[in-house]
Amino acid sequence: MRGSDILTIAGKQFRSRLFVGTGKYPDFAIMEKALAASGTEMVTVAVRRVNLDRTQESLLDYIDLKKYTLLPNTAGCYTADDAVKYARLAREVGMSNWVKLEVIGDQRTLFPDNEELLKATKILVKDGFVVLPYTNDDPVFAKKLEDAGAAAVMPLGAPIGSGLGIRNPHTIAIILQNARVPVIVDAGVGTTSDASIAMEMGADGVLMNTAIAGAKDPVKMAEAMRKAIEAGRLAYEAGRIPKKAYASASTTMEGMIE
Amino acid sequence: MEIRLNGKTREVADGMTVSQLLDELKLQALRVAVQVNTDIVKRERYAEVALRSGDTVEILTFMSGG
Numbered sequence: 001m002r003g004s005d006i007l008t009i010a011g012k013q014f015r016s017r018l019f020v021g022t023g024k025y026p027d028f029a030i031m032e033k034a035l036a037a038s039g040t041e042m043v044t045v046a047v048r049r050v051n052l053d054r055t056q057e058s059l060l061d062y063i064d065l066k067k068y069t070l071l072p073n074t075a076g077c078y079t080a081d082d083a084v085k086y087a088r089l090a091r092e093v094g095m096s097n098w099v100k101l102e103v104i105g106d107q108r109t110l111f112p113d114n115e116e117l118l119k120a121t122k123i124l125v126k127d128g129f130v131v132l133p134y135t136n137d138d139p140v141f142a143k144k145l146e147d148a149g150a151a152a153v154m155p156l157g158a159p160i161g162s163g164l165g166i167r168n169p170h171t172i173a174i175i176l177q178n179a180r181v182p183v184i185v186d187a188g189v190g191t192t193s194d195a196s197i198a199m200e201m202g203a204d205g206v207l208m209n210t211a212i213a214g215a216k217d218p219v220k221m222a223e224a225m226r227k228a229i230e231a232g233r234l235a236y237e238a239g240r241i242p243k244k245a246y247a248s249a250s251t252t253m254e255g256m257i258e
Numbered sequence: 259m260e261i262r263l264n265g266k267t268r269e270v271a272d273g274m275t276v277s278q279l280l281d282e283l284k285l286q287a288l289r290v291a292v293q294v295n296t297d298i299v300k301r302e303r304y305a306e307v308a309l310r311s312g313d314t315v316e317i318l319t320f321m322s323g324g
Contacts, residue, residue, distance in 0.1 A: 021324030048322025049289055051314065052283060059322055060289065077324050089318050090324045092291035160324065187324075209324030222316055249303075 006158025007204055008181050010098075010130040010151040014151065016041045017199065018229045019071065020222070027064040030218055035068065036170065038212065038222035040205035042069040046076075046098055047090045069244060073100040073130070077111065080120035087124055099124065100154070100186075100207075101133040108233070110160045114141055118148060134186050137167070139174040142183075152181050154207060157198060158188025161210040164196035176202045192228035199232025200240065259311035270309065277304040279315070291318045 007014040020040040025031035035043060043063065052057070060212035062093030063070070077083035080103060087099040104122055105113030112135055124131050130151045135141060137155040145153050155175055165188060166172060176183050182204035189195050189208040200207050206229060215221035259272050263279075270279060276299050280286045292299045293316040299307050309315065 021322075023322040023324045025322070044324055047291070047318050048321040048323075050285060050288065050319040052264065052317075058288070059320055069321065072320065073323050088298055089293065090320075092300070093289050093319055094291075202319040210272040 001188050005154055005237070007182060008062040014041050016226070017205035017231075017233060018195075018213055018225060019044065019186075019207040020212060021207070022059060022063070023209050024213040028057055028059065031213070032062040032251075034222040035063070035219040036222075037219050037226065040068070042071050044071045044073050044207070044209070046073055047086050047093060056111065057109070069098070070094050070096065071100050072096075073134075074102045074120075076104070077102060078104050078116075080116040080123065081119055083116070083125050087129060088121075088127075091129070097128055098130045101131050110158075114138075118144055119143055121150055123146045132184070135170045135201055137175065139171060142175045143178055146179060146181050146191060150181060152184055152185035152204070153179060154184045157185050157194065158166070158189040160187040161214075161216055162188055163194075163211060163214075164188055164189030166201075169197065171202070173201055174200070180227040190227075192224050195200055195225055195228040196232035199229055200235045201237050205229075218233070259309075261309055261312070262314040264316060272311075273308050275305055276315075277311065279309065280304065280317075282316070282320070285317065289319055292316070319320045 015041055016039045018038055018040045019042045020035055020038050021044045072094055074083040074086040077086055083101060083103045091097055092098060101120055103113050103116040104110050115231050117133055117229060121133050132152045132154055133145050133150050134154045142153045148242050155164040184207050185198040185203040186201045186207040189211045195206050211217050212222045261268055261270055276292055295314050
């Protein structure tokens with residue numbers, strides 16, 4: 001990790017460009033270790049009914065709030081009204097005004113409902129929230145969200161939990177070219193190369209959950225993802241060579257025996 | 259009186275405030291959000307908002323999620 005490479009979202013600085021979800025780990029202890037291995041500084045959480053049986057462990061017992069910023073999501077919301085309500089509940093729980101805004105349009109694909117997403121973004125921005133909307137990989141719509149005041153846009157690489165990687169790199173590239181706010185690729189990562197590809201293209205960060213939590217060894221995968229994100233970022237900054245159809249020799253012909 | 263708490267019926271003392279309910283549930287120390295019927299009750303109003311019979315109360319917190 002290099003100190004000079006800082007990602008800034010809504011005035012908040014991040015040295016890690018990897019954002020990690022807290023769902024689906026085998027247990028909280030593994031999650032805690034995986035989060036540490038990932039090097040992440042911001043983790044997503046959901047807002048749900050409290051467990052009234054206090055003998056059970058709580059997620060927050062395993063998240064050091066001095067190390068991690070919480071990013072509450074509105075997962076499971078299918079309308080703008082619902083998402084706005086959950087964002088406000090999250091603000092009340094967390095006393096922070098950041099939200100990963102999800103408004104889902106379809107149960108099987110978990111693709112966003114753009115119309116409702118834009119509506120919710122406008123309401124929450126007006127209400128003082130820092131809104132990070134999870135959106136389609138649609139350059140026109142990403143721009144609309146940005147114009148509506150989103151602090152970052154988070155296009156999906158592929159459906160949530162699918163592990164299919166970056167399905168439409170060219171549309172993500174267009175989003176990156178046009179955006180004036182940070183672009184976080186959210187969802188779809190299956191393994192390290194997917195994360196690297198997003199970062200090599202110039203994505204400002206990647207948000208993932210299942211790729212780490214669902215791996216056979218989540219802690220090892222978390223470390224792998226940290227390295228993939230850093231490698232991809234460095235390669236982007238270094239500037240890759242252009243692709244060519246023919247070879248160009250790395251070794252000079254000069255000095256060969258005549 | 260009876261209230262509906264997180265989807266289940268619960269018997270509580272008449273006129274119980276949100277603050278007293280959180281005490282009874284041993285949730286005071288936890289980060290939660292409280293919604294009574296359709297309104298979010300702000301933290302600073304927990305002690306003054308009294309519940310009424312039949313109220314629907316939701317107490318939420320952060321749970322695992324992506």
